[in-house]
Amino acid sequence: MAALKINEDIAVQAVEWYFSLKESPQDAELQRSWKAWIDSDQTHYQAWLKIEQFNQELGSLANPISKTLTHKSVTLENKNRRQLLRSILAIAFVGAGGGIALQRHQLFPVMAADYRTGKGETRQITLNDGTRIELNAESAINVSFSINERSLYLLTGDVLIETARGEAARPLVVYAAWARFQPLGTRFYIRSREQDGLLAVYEGAVNLWQTDQLHFSPLRIESGQKLVFDQNGLSELMVAESSDLAWQQNILVVDAMFLSDFVKELGYHHHGWIHCDNSVSQMRVSGTYPLDDIDRVLRALTTSLPIELVYRTRYWITLKAKSKN
Amino acid sequence: MSASEIIDQHYIGELYKDHHSWLLSWLRRKLDSPEFAADISHDVFVKLLTREENKQIHEPRAFLTTIARRSLANHWRHQQIEQAYLDALRAYPEPLHPSEEERAVIIETIVEINARLDGLPAIVKRAFLYSQLDGMRYQQIAEKLNISISTVKRYLTQAAAQCYFAINLQ
Numbered sequence: 201m202a203a204l205k206i207n208e209d210i211a212v213q214a215v216e217w218y219f220s221l222k223e224s225p226q227d228a229e230l231q232r233s234w235k236a237w238i239d240s241d242q243t244h245y246q247a248w249l250k251i252e253q254f255n256q257e258l259g260s261l262a263n264p265i266s267k268t269l270t271h272k273s274v275t276l277e278n279k280n281r282r283q284l285l286r287s288i289l290a291i292a293f294v295g296a297g298g299g300i301a302l303q304r305h306q307l308f309p310v311m312a313a314d315y316r317t318g319k320g321e322t323r324q325i326t327l328n329d330g331t332r333i334e335l336n337a338e339s340a341i342n343v344s345f346s347i348n349e350r351s352l353y354l355l356t357g358d359v360l361i362e363t364a365r366g367e368a369a370r371p372l373v374v375y376a377a378w379a380r381f382q383p384l385g386t387r388f389y390i391r392s393r394e395q396d397g398l399l400a401v402y403e404g405a406v407n408l409w410q411t412d413q414l415h416f417s418p419l420r421i422e423s424g425q426k427l428v429f430d431q432n433g434l435s436e437l438m439v440a441e442s443s444d445l446a447w448q449q450n451i452l453v454v455d456a457m458f459l460s461d462f463v464k465e466l467g468y469h470h471h472g473w474i475h476c477d478n479s480v481s482q483m484r485v486s487g488t489y490p491l492d493d494i495d496r497v498l499r500a501l502t503t504s505l506p507i508e509l510v511y512r513t514r515y516w517i518t519l520k521a522k523s524k525n
Numbered sequence: 526m527s528a529s530e531i532i533d534q535h536y537i538g539e540l541y542k543d544h545h546s547w548l549l550s551w552l553r554r555k556l557d558s559p560e561f562a563a564d565i566s567h568d569v570f571v572k573l574l575t576r577e578e579n580k581q582i583h584e585p586r587a588f589l590t591t592i593a594r595r596s597l598a599n600h601w602r603h604q605q606i607e608q609a610y611l612d613a614l615r616a617y618p619e620p621l622h623p624s625e626e627e628r629a630v631i632i633e634t635i636v637e638i639n640a641r642l643d644g645l646p647a648i649v650k651r652a653f654l655y656s657q658l659d660g661m662r663y664q665q666i667a668e669k670l671n672i673s674i675s676t677v678k679r680y681l682t683q684a685a686a687q688c689y690f691a692i693n694l695q
Binding site: 212216222223250273 | 535574606609614623627635637638639647650651654656662663682690694
């Protein structure tokens, strides 16, 4: 999903709201007008998420050692920094092996969300109100409970949510880049990734506001229904299938999916780069694939499609059309 | 995956074929360790793959060396902070040490905040950290830095615009 361009005026408004609320956290009137500001324009909402996202990363610095080091490193004069640099340089390159460690560090910028999963990892969490969430691989979620609202921010990935009962006074709201959701006593699955989003409801119902239509009345998605969101916008209502949740079992079920999308999906479960040549990206893939051995899935593809694998390194794999010989 | 993305990857593949070994030997001349040179050259292409858009590049070699330099600077900054962090940890008993993974997150975050605040006046950075790390109110920051509350607000806005939105208000 293309991020909206946030201009200087909106950025300044967002940070001013942020600091005002931080200064007066109990001011209900202020909160109401902030909410109105958020709802009045989708770029306001996007700007707010940007602040929220990085603040969650900063949360990892809450302990005293990290705080002290952050203060020191950030305010160090450049001159001293260069001196420090020189002395470290002398030792740093004596035995700088660890190629993969470096590669991993660069590949996956760490996002210190409240709960996150890495490649090929799933995770179940029970929040302190009793709400249960389950995260698919490469997912991150932030939790923020206040007196008025229980907010979940799905920063990226797939999450299955089972809401707790008996918290009617304090609604649960889920925020994702493409939409905002308010469940009505329920079990549902939300996906929010770079290329697409999805909502599937398995019990109860969920109200959905698309990010660019926050001030309209919500769309109500009932149990057994799902819809997807991609570059064409919101889809029609479809039937929510249990195969949409196959990721819980570390399985991917696809039906005539473009190879390029399929490969992207595999990437969430593989430590490296898999991509496909444009000559084969429009080929279609169907079937059920276990995700615990991605190399095996790739090999299986070469038997069902006229493609071959090119390993540039172990971690950089290209799918291309089979050469004719 | 969009069509432009596929072209990008194809294009990067071409860049790799044409210039990778040149870049590697350039890095080897600069760095003592051949393994490290290989890591950085690899890193450059990984960076290209993760970039949002790859416009046609007119001077590929100059472009690649610019990214390689940036990558080295990042790596050094990372090394420097990691070392300082490990030194600081020594003062604490082992059971209080964060796990390897937590440590990686912390160091990465410190590197990130350093990069995001880079170029701001020291006092502006300090105001921001007092607010965001230490949770100080306007009044406390004003006293700590001996400035007025309206100046605190101005500094916080300036630092936050750069930190969260990469917008320079000066």
